Amino acid sequence: AQSVAQPEDQVNVAEGNPLTVKCTYSVSGNPYLFWYVQYPNRGLQFLLKYITGDNLVKGSYGFEAEFNKSQTSFHLKKPSALVSDSALYFCAVRSNQAGTALIFGKGTTLSVSS
């Protein structure tokens, strides 16, 4: 069965410091991996995805994510956090096998302090 885990409910960082939001997954076949961000009282916004190719994927707002097949991880990173990055972040995974759904993690709240 497909699953995705975000082991941290909350991540706290100071503005200007690097940030990492962790995600691990389990799928049959090759994974398609996504990160979304949700600001308060808003819908989810797509940040970036890994489909194939380079393990380091760059996305919106300076975010990037590193795909690690051996560790089945897809951690979200940013070199220098902004207060405006404070939001709820969701990792999602889907198998490349036909008929599989997109499965979301439970979300990680990122809090960036000034």
Added chain:
Amino acid sequence: NAGVTQTPKFQVLKTGQSMTLQCAQDMNHNSMYWYRQDPGMGLRLIYYSASEGTTDKGEVPNGYNVSRLNKREFSLRLESAAPSQTSVYFCASSQRGASYEQYFGPGTRLTVT
């Protein structure tokens, strides 16, 4: 280009009442989805429509029905609301295919008393 729109934004129902949540997209996407978001549980798929004319159950379909009215519109109906259906409901759309990202509407916050 409005993307994905949902109506209403907020709704309060009494147990046993019915209602339909509306969703429309203007991106010419083939696939549309309904999710519910509950605290600490992420998003769970209720129903999806891979293309116009088809609908399939997701992880939590009980108590819901859907209609893919045309390529643009995908509605979610609660026939007899229950307090357990208190949640935030999101509609999403995407191109057909596993590698495509989904685009989300702003959500409907539903309370059932």
